[in-house]
Amino acid sequence: MTPVTSSAVSVHVNGDAYRLELDHRTSLLDALREHLALTGTKKGCDHGQCGACTVLLGGRRVYSCLVLCVAVGDREVVTVEGLADGADLHPVQEAFVQRDAFQCGYCTPGQICSAVGMLREAEAGWPSAVTSADTGTSRLDEAEVRERMAGNLCRCGAYANIVPAILDAAGHGGADR
Amino acid sequence: MKQFAYARPADREEAVAMVSGSPGARYLAGGTNLVDLMRLGVAGPDLLVDVSALLPSGVQEQPDRGLLIGAGTPNSDLAADERIRRDHPVLSQALLAGASGQLRNMATVGGNLLQRTRCVYFTDVTKPCNKREAGSGCPARTGAHRDLAVLGASEACIATHPSDMAVALAALDARVHVSGSDGDRVLALDDFYRLPGEDPSRDTTLKHGDLVTAVEIPLASALTRRSAYRKARDRASYAFALGSVAVALEVSGTTVRDVRIAFGSLAHRPWRARTAEDALRGAPATADAFSAAVEVELGAAAPLPDNAFKVPLARNLAVSVLSALLEEAPR
Numbered sequence: 001m002t003p004v005t006s007s008a009v010s011v012h013v014n015g016d017a018y019r020l021e022l023d024h025r026t027s028l029l030d031a032l033r034e035h036l037a038l039t040g041t042k043k044g045c046d047h048g049q050c051g052a053c054t055v056l057l058g059g060r061r062v063y064s065c066l067v068l069c070v071a072v073g074d075r076e077v078v079t080v081e082g083l084a085d086g087a088d089l090h091p092v093q094e095a096f097v098q099r100d101a102f103q104c105g106y107c108t109p110g111q112i113c114s115a116v117g118m119l120r121e122a123e124a125g126w127p128s129a130v131t132s133a134d135t136g137t138s139r140l141d142e143a144e145v146r147e148r149m150a151g152n153l154c155r156c157g158a159y160a161n162i163v164p165a166i167l168d169a170a171g172h173g174g175a176d177r
Numbered sequence: 178m179k180q181f182a183y184a185r186p187a188d189r190e191e192a193v194a195m196v197s198g199s200p201g202a203r204y205l206a207g208g209t210n211l212v213d214l215m216r217l218g219v220a221g222p223d224l225l226v227d228v229s230a231l232l233p234s235g236v237q238e239q240p241d242r243g244l245l246i247g248a249g250t251p252n253s254d255l256a257a258d259e260r261i262r263r264d265h266p267v268l269s270q271a272l273l274a275g276a277s278g279q280l281r282n283m284a285t286v287g288g289n290l291l292q293r294t295r296c297v298y299f300t301d302v303t304k305p306c307n308k309r310e311a312g313s314g315c316p317a318r319t320g321a322h323r324d325l326a327v328l329g330a331s332e333a334c335i336a337t338h339p340s341d342m343a344v345a346l347a348a349l350d351a352r353v354h355v356s357g358s359d360g361d362r363v364l365a366l367d368d369f370y371r372l373p374g375e376d377p378s379r380d381t382t383l384k385h386g387d388l389v390t391a392v393e394i395p396l397a398s399a400l401t402r403r404s405a406y407r408k409a410r411d412r413a414s415y416a417f418a419l420g421s422v423a424v425a426l427e428v429s430g431t432t433v434r435d436v437r438i439a440f441g442s443l444a445h446r447p448w449r450a451r452t453a454e455d456a457l458r459g460a461p462a463t464a465d466a467f468s469a470a471v472e473v474e475l476g477a478a479a480p481l482p483d484n485a486f487k488v489p490l491a492r493n494l495a496v497s498v499l500s501a502l503l504e505e506a507p508r
Contacts, residue, residue: 003223005180024183024225027212047213048280060253060282066212067283070183071205071227118278126257129273129414150414151277 009070013038014082022069029053029064032079040080040109044153051152054110054117055079061117063151080109083116083177091174092116092166099165103156111152115166118148119175140170179221188231189356189388195226197358197386204228204388206249207284209276210292218302219293219309232287233391236260243395248287248354248388252342253278255286264397267404267423271345274408277415287389290343290353290369293380294336294445295417297321307333308377318481324419327480327487329444334377335481337442338370339417344441345406346392347449348423354391357384363393370446380445400427400435403506407498408441409490418442420487422494426502428462436499438471440491443478450474450495462506467499468492 006023013036020035029046032038032055044052046065053064058075083090089097092115102108122140130147140148145163154162166174186192196202201223205211214220232249236258239245244265246255255261256272276284293299298306298317305314317325317335325335346366353369355362369381383389404425410416421441427434436457438450453474460466471492478488 003180003182005182007183024181025178025215046216048209051277051279054279061279062283063209063279066209068183068205068208068212068225071208071229073230114279117282121253121278124257126253127262127269127273129270131273147414148278151279 007070009072010074011069011072011077012074013077014079020069024068024070026069027065028055028057028067028069028072028077031069032064032077038079038081041113042106042109044107044110049153050107050110051114052107052110054114054152056113056117059117059120061114078113080113083112085177090116090177091172092119092169095165095169095172095174096162099161099168101158101161101165102154103158107152107154107156111149111154111162114149114152115169116174116177118145119166119170122148122170123175140167142167178215178218179223181215181222182224183227184224185227185230189228189390192226192228192231193356193358193386193388195224196388199224200385202226206232206288207251208288209280209284210288214293214300217300219300228388229285232285234285239393241396243393243397245354246286246392246394248285248390248392250286251282252276252284252286252289253281255342256281260397263402265345265349265394265401265404267348267401267406267425268342268345268394270406271341271408271421271423274406274418274421275341286342286392289340290346290389290392291381292339295339296325296336299336308336308373311376311378321483322481323483324417324442325481325484326444327478327484328440328448328475329372329446330479331373331375331377333375334373334445336373336377336445338380338444338446339442340447341406341408341418341421341441343370344421344439344447345404345423346394347439347447348404348425348437349394349401350437352393353389354393355383355387356390357387361390366447367449373445377445398427400425400437403427403502404437405498405502407494409494420490420494422491422498424495424498424502426462426499426506428503428506431462433457433460433462433466438474438495438499440495443487443491453495462503464496464500467496471495
């Protein structure tokens with residue numbers, strides 16, 4: 001018997017439902033870019049090391065290159081295309097524009113999606129490796145942002161503007177949307 | 178990547194039967210390591226059995242028996258759990274020292290235990306590797322071994338286990354719950370991991386088809402509440418360890434009442450330093466005594482030219498964390 005190596009897969013992306021016939025090898029990243037023409041999400045290393053492919057899956061930031069699309073199930077996917085409300089940018093997007101938090105821009109969608117997920121994590125009181133065990137504080141400062149964003153690399157080295165952009169967004173409801 | 182079939186079984190029994198009955202089948206949970214290994218050609222399952230929806234997730238209190246952590250619990254949830262942070266801080270710290278926010282959201286506790294070595298020869302299919310392909314050889318001894326094992330290695334393999342979490346679990350005397358085709362069983366972490374010996378293909382004592390369902394950690398105590406994890410690596414964050422240590426310390430007056438020490442990135446498994454622990458119980462709680470005891474433990478090390486630095490690194494990590502815990506200890 002020939003094994004079945006493709007399936008009909010339902011995915012929910014940015015509020016829309018799609019039904020795709022996919023080879024099981026298709027990552028969520030490739031499904032977004034190659035099957036749904038949502039090319040905002042970028043492919044960098046394709047090994048879960050650079051963060052360019054970061055999206056929100058079930059509300060949490062993940063690397064879409066390491067997610068098999070067939071395994072997504074009914075979890076909602078939000079990409080950088082799904083963050084703005086019409087012309088009204090998400091506070092993290094707005095802060096990146098105001099702070100000029102990019103150079104070539106290739107890592108930017110991943111940085112922004114990661115920051116959106118990260119701000120929610122901090123709001124929920126999740127600790128990080130630099131959070132003091134004594135106070136358990138999750139108040140964001142530069143050290144916290146740098147540690148919590150360590151999974152997103154920027155080869156241009158725009159970190160000097162990315163960090164303040166995220167701190168701005170943290171103070172402007174970035175975790176609430 | 179090789180093509181594969183995909184199944185989402187209804188329950189644990191069906192999942193175990195599917196994988197046990199098919200030599201080319203593998204479980205899929207968070208996928209952070211397996212999907213990458215498949216893309217690299219290191220793993221090539223012909224069937225993926227997705228257990229992510231059916232593994233227990235979350236931390237459950239068991240009266241008189243400690244905490245039961247579901248194998249499907251994401252690493253980030255476990256690290257943020259209030260009981261873990263308060264009563265077993267070494268475990269929360271180890272989790273937060275590992276990977277990145279995105280990976281911790283995806284990776285499960287069971288998958289973390291079962292992740293494979295990051296030895297560059299293992300992950301490069303154009304190179305020989307006894308772990309990946311039995312009998313093909315090990316270029317690491319004379320090649321790139323700066324991050325590889327100094328304890329418990331064999332001629333066949335000097336791979337290290339990459340998990341931070343497992344090092345903390347070793348210090349906490351964790352036990353692993355496993356479902357297999359012969360039923361359920363519980364393994365001490367000591368009996369779960371193995372040294373490479375002549376057969377480095379296996380990292381653990383599990384049989385094909387065994388499914389990790391939970392990890393149990395014993396009741397919290399004064400010892401586990403004063404515990405810490407420290408990791409040395411090439412970058413400040415998001416890098417595998419060159420050496421790490423999980424430590425717990427309880428003192429009585431000026432004497433060590435009880436102590437736990439486990440090293441990471443020194444061996445094919447988390448290295449519980451029982452020789453050092455035995456030497457320290459009842460000994461004076463001083464940096465000199467800590468150092469002497471750890472030196473004895475590390476006396477068994479057989480480093481290679483480019484990883485000899487790991488031996489003093491591990492000693493210094495252990496002494497500095499024990500000393501820091503001693504500073505905080507009530508007299």
